[in-house]
Amino acid sequence: MKKKPFRKLFFGLLILLLVAAGYLFWPEPPPPEPIIGKLQMKLPAETPPDTFRVGDYRILWPCREDGGTFLRIIHRNEPDHTVWASIPGESFINAARGRETVSGSRGHYTIRDKREQVYDRQSVGTPQQRDSLLLIPGRLYGEGDSLNYALRFSPTPEGHLRFEIQVPSHSANRVYFSGASRQAERFFGFGEQFSYFDLKGRRVPVFISEQGIGRGVQPLTWGADLTAGAGGDWYTSYACVPHYLTSDRRSLVLENYEYAVFDLRREERVQIEVFSSWASGRMIYASTPLGAIESYTRFAGRMRPLPDWLLRGAVIGLQGGTERVREIRKQLEEHQVPVAAFWLQDWVGQRTTSFGKQLWWNWELDRERYPGWPELRRELDSAGIKILTYINPFLVPVEAKDNHRRNLFQEAQARGFLVRNGQGEPYLIRNTDFSAGLLDLTQPDARAWIRAIIREELIGNGASGWMADFGEALPPDARLASREDAFRVHNRYAEDWASVNREAIDSQPDSLAGQLVFFSRSGYTRSPRYSTLFWLGDQLVSWDGQDGIKTAVTGLLSSGISGFSFNHSDIGGYTAITHPLKDYHRSQELFQRWAELAAFNVVFRTHEGNQPEANHQFYDDPATLAHFARCA
Template identity: 25%
Template sequence: MKFTDGYWLLREGVKASFAAQVDDARVEDDRLTLYAPVRRVESRGHTLNSPLLTVECFSPAEGVIGVRATHLAGEADRGPHFPVHADPGHRAKTRTEGSVVELSAGSLSLRVDTAAPWRLDFTAGERTLTSVGRRGTGFATTPEGEHHSLAQLSLGVGELVYGLGERFTPFTKNGQSVDIWQADGGTASEQAYKNVPFYLTNRGYGVFVNHPGKVSYEIGSEAVGQVQFSVEGQSLEYLVIHGPTPKEILDRYTALTGRPALPPAWSFGLWLSTSFTTDYDEETVAGFVRGMAARDIPLSVFHFDCFWMREYQWCDFTWDPDVFPDPEGMLRRLREDHGLRVSLWINPYIGQKSPLFAEARHHGYLVRKANGDVWQWDMWQAGMALVDFTNPDARAWYAAKLRALVDQGVDCFKTDFGERVPTDVVWHDGSDPERMHNYYTRLYNETVFEVLTQARGVGQATLFARSATAGGQQYPVHWGGDCESTFGAMAESLRGGLSLGLSGFGFWSHDIGGFEGTPTPAVFKRWVQFGLLSSHSRLHGSGSYRVPWNYDEEAVAVTRDFTRLKHRLMPYLFRAAQQAGESGSPVMRAMLLEFPDDPACHTLDRQYMLGEDLLVAPVFTEDGTVEYYVPEGTWTHLLTGEQVRGPGWRRERFGFDSLPLLARPGSVLPFGADEERPEYAWARDVTLRVHALADGAEVITRVPAPEGGTAATFRTRRTGSEITVTAENAPGPWHVVLAGPEGYAEPVTAPQGATELTLSLP
């Protein structure tokens, strides 16, 4: 939200006050409290008839410093609040040197000169990361009487801003106005399904605004050298998080707001959907499944979209008996005959025609207006009402409906919607409607995720969720929402996914082929490549089926070959998934995450790293031309064995059987032996591909076990012209392939029972 008219003036009717100096500083062992008048105090008379801001400075964890600025402290606090997991063993330190007071939290410090004009400096060593200056702490009132608390943090020359959720606008957020406000706006506007009040920069720090409601950002768009953020209310809290690397920033941020859960291995395979408004019944589903099998396309999950239920009755959690007369039998056949898992579409709404509407209304499970009426409208479903997840009984009621479906044989749910949440309502727990608008999705997805984690004693679970906010990364997987079926929409989807990954989310997917409309064969085939080189892969559309034979025979081959490739990559991909849960690094990583010291990588949004060692550059053109950047070193085309030297840009053309898929110099990639499924003993018969290992280098490759068993570990080291691989806990035969100037060499198999193998470089 903009408050100024240019640099000098305020907008008409706006009044603003900013901290001008420190009048008093209370220094405790682990925190500071600064009392800041909004004018220079030169006499006792200046202390009258003028606001005094209370600015609390604290540290919940090492490398993190929080600032909470309050104007009037008597404002009622009705919640909700983001849970922030402070480190109970951490204690910040304070010190005073003359007029300077300092709060230190490990590598990050906050310095304030109490004798100077208002200024907060966040430093790492002797380097200032960012500063809060003369307009950096304050409040503004609008002509409508709204009171907004605001802050400004400085931007350095060349500093770039990323994150703020799944945003489809330009990848670097400089120059943009961004509102953190859930909206069902597709993938082609400034609105977003997943809004996260957290950004990081390429200068070694991130900032989390601890406010679940609307946060309005001006990122170099009002004051060009500042990131401004504001909230309506009397208080504003933000946390500055030091890295210095982007990975370390995400590690600390997700330690505070929650780590991504680890999805089950089967969820990484190919998902096929009925699509949305298409006609389908059990025979349609069976035909799709048989068609995939007949074409040797491995399939892991079948998804039933909205019309598994009767029209006008979403959600009643009951199969439409006219098209699915025997759901239990159908689910059993899909599992036993085809080895498939099943996903069902749901949302948090109850249509008036649904029998559950009267039941939920009677028990008080629906969100109400101030006069006691149930809140309803006719958008989406006629007479639709909203489940009140702030009511524990309503959560239990909703969860029970889902457990009945799980008992039938359903494995996961697509948790659609959760964005259009009204603010003219009263919540069961008294939550503030404005703060609940964004937060609602967290309660919704948490409820469903808990059902799945508790089902059948299985700890791992997966959703296919559209909406999210801070902390929502704990309930994966998330997908990119409703995009067009074009190359442009494919590129904007990738931008959104990379932004979400830089907002703490470890897993992300998208509708292969696009949602709205029908893709051309070229768009479909290129999107299949991209989709099967994403963390999760789903064929889905709106009014047309997404089975590959509806396009051409080459589409069938591309789908088959890239699904099989993904299955062989499962030892590598699942280790990347584990890293997401351990440290918050997403499976699909913006180039900035892996190459923070290469300025050329700071703005790249048409390529990414899949895990830490695979560069992927999707093709977004009809003729197969792609421009992509290769960082320093000798990289290897995974599909051809060709070596590519960086740094530098390349412009190449690829057929539909290929795309830029490069292995990082010095990487050792484990390839599994099974092409037909994502779940298998990944370490058994594994092949290690060794890429341009430097002399004296040693690489440790951990190959996980899908059911949480003991991981196999391979230690690869180069000494001169020899490569030695040592195995630990390898359950059976294993193989090594060396990359060289002429491509990949022939694989060498370790003798039965051997724990070490030495090869000569080609």
């Protein structure tokens, strides 16, 4: 009997060595290099540039520098400041025909691309202007082939310069837009970026996903990849955005939802790749960095002010039922902790899985877990404390849950409200050791149905808010009711999920709607238009800068650049791991330092984590409670 632990350890080490060998000897293929081509122009050296007025912007063509021709864009308020410019003598528009391979599951994706035809040389035709619209036609050349392109500029009501690039879809399905940069120019934004605040020198993919478990912390990432392909990488993010602001006060945002890559690896250039034959975006001028963010959010949308009650104290994340809430509330009162709300994510019932404590994704109150719910509501309300709950766009079969009253998965399946697979059946997406169906939010009736559930089951049961979890897991090969390509809709799903929640809030009387709040994990460009609050997702309960407490700081800063003005993290992190080789459990020290960080977040909220019993909690001892009271 005594040999069994050693046997487990031996096999664990063997598996670890095999995984490590795989990483060392079968590494991921490197990503494609940026496309660098020539600008094929024959112009006399003395040819002066023409100036085309497009709103408040001025487009200068052809400019000359160091014997090369380039395009330059300025703003009338600051003509010496370059809003955008191409690299002299090099093509600034390219195209390719490629074939992507998308692999992964559970919200984790790997995208590889094979370029079959590249159009790397560019010629520019005669610009054509009509009023404030400018068309620059031209031709792209590749090996044995060529195609036409069109570059259009137009002003926007927000004061931006809109650009569109179009190539024939039968010839190319990748568009590239290349601009000049300086070695010292720093690039910020791109939504929630957890590993680096400055992205210069890196290749930044924009495709929302689970952030991963470990994200480079070893051996944890190896193990998560081996068991579920869930390790993640430095760039994986729930809420990446195709937007940047640079230290040179230059800003750009794509309007596309398609998969895109911002290649900042070369010090002299930034190349944007869009998986489409059509790309559009905006260049943004402002006299200050803050002005650039303000201007950007006129397009992306701005978050509304939070209700006052949310800012009056801690939001206590708790599970366990009615009496558990009363027990912890008493401790909080004894230590004079200001409490804004109790967030009871297990209001739907709790299930134990291989990952820890998770929930029954069937959006109705579990009256056995929370008996006397109306009385609990009244008790908390009399003390000025709100109740928050939980929802996500998944549904699970609940035949194994004895006390369910509705089977929402069954209802949605019968009405055709779930995303489908290639065989026309509900696309069941694996999550730890169970599978779930995903709502098809391209279907208006499905949106109306889940809105009604939010109104009846969440708001109707007295919730003043909720976590609107997930939104990153639309499978790229799914079949949608709208007949749209799911790979192209994938990033938009985060906005669709946020908008459904916002519509449910806005359907309430004004006096109530302004007091309701939901917090989102997933996001894309326009998510701040809909979401009332964000949180940074599932950090590891660790100190590191790959998946731990340090990533919360970086994520808050980078997302703020992209308009996520109200954001916060789980105090202490979320993901705990219990493993013979190495445990990741929340310590008292980590919890307290994270609480000090969270004191400067817009919302101060706890989470027990996926393994509450393994993590240090604020209620574990008087010293932590006293410290928690000071931070709250």
